[in-house]
Amino acid sequence: MTSENEAPTAPRRGLAEKRQAITRAARTVFGRDGYSRASIDAIAAEAGVSTRTIYNHFTGKELLFRTVVQESAGQVRDAQLDVIDRELAKVTDLEADLVALSLAWVATLTTFADHFALVRQINAEAAHLPKDLLDAWQATGPRPAMAELANRFGRLADRGLLDAPDPARAAQHFVLLIGSEVTQRSYWGAHPLAPSETEEIITAGVHVFLRAYAARPTP
Structure with missing residues (x-):
């Protein structure tokens, strides 16, 4: 646990990297399957993250696609x-x-x-x-x-x-x-x-x- 005055640089960097992994994977899956057929499960598998991680960054498939x-x-x-x-x-x-x-x-x-x-x-x-x-x-x-x-x-x-x-x-x-x-x-x-x-x-x-x-x- 970080102190109040300690800058949480590592977590922020980790979150940014995780988000980039999700959007890269989503671009691949949407480009391959289209919007209708693409699933959050497939994007999570492509990104190597859990579906919960995706929902921590994006409220749903439509926002991720946008x-x-x-x-x-x-x-x-x-x-x-x-x-x-x-x-x-x-x-x-x-x-x-x-x-x-x-x-x-x-x-x-x-x-x-x-x-x-x-x-x-x-x-x-x-x-x-x-x-x-x-x-x-x-x-x-x-x-x-x-x-x-x-x-x-x-x-x-x-x-x-x-x-x-x-x-x-x-x-x-x-x-x-x-x-x-x-x-x-x-x-x-x-x-x-x-x-x-x-x-x-x-x-x-x-x-x-x-x-x-x-x-x-x-x-």
């Missing part, structure tokens, strides 16, 4: 924001830089395979999940990343490199062109495409995007 979805989406968002900042910080060759951006953006499908397994299950069960949960997922992950991409496209338009009066729509078109075929053909990363195939799809997508959005020289 937490996992938002934390996982936040990790992918941060990675995508880093990609945008790295690849569009200093654009010198627009097409080459957009291809580099696209390759790094699409690579998150495999880098965060557990997250996109979760996304596959969310899409499959969307009709049976609360809309506010789906909105919270979008607000935490995809929307901020897309907003920043739109912001950067707006800057490129201001520099005269893109003709994008609606940068948000341009960003949506860009992601569809460089990502949708890879996503669909790989089943959201479940069966990754060969790198050469991915690069071919992305290069073609960037080319089409620039046919629509590259600024034209004024006569």
Whole structure:
């Protein structure tokens, strides 16, 4: 038993580690089984903890699922924001830089395979999940990343490199062109495409995007 003035650093660290083990296990189980079929017992077994330990951290399966979805989406968002900042910080060759951006953006499908397994299950069960949960997922992950991409496209338009009066729509078109075929053909990363195939799809997508959005020289 600790004294009143003794900082309980070890217990706090232990609680944090236990919580991380639970959320990691939950992401694995939800990604494998979906929300409806996943059980607290299965998550406890995956985490190597008791079900009581899970209930000490989370009031039930729904809160655990919400937490996992938002934390996982936040990790992918941060990675995508880093990609945008790295690849569009200093654009010198627009097409080459957009291809580099696209390759790094699409690579998150495999880098965060557990997250996109979760996304596959969310899409499959969307009709049976609360809309506010789906909105919270979008607000935490995809929307901020897309907003920043739109912001950067707006800057490129201001520099005269893109003709994008609606940068948000341009960003949506860009992601569809460089990502949708890879996503669909790989089943959201479940069966990754060969790198050469991915690069071919992305290069073609960037080319089409620039046919629509590259600024034209004024006569």
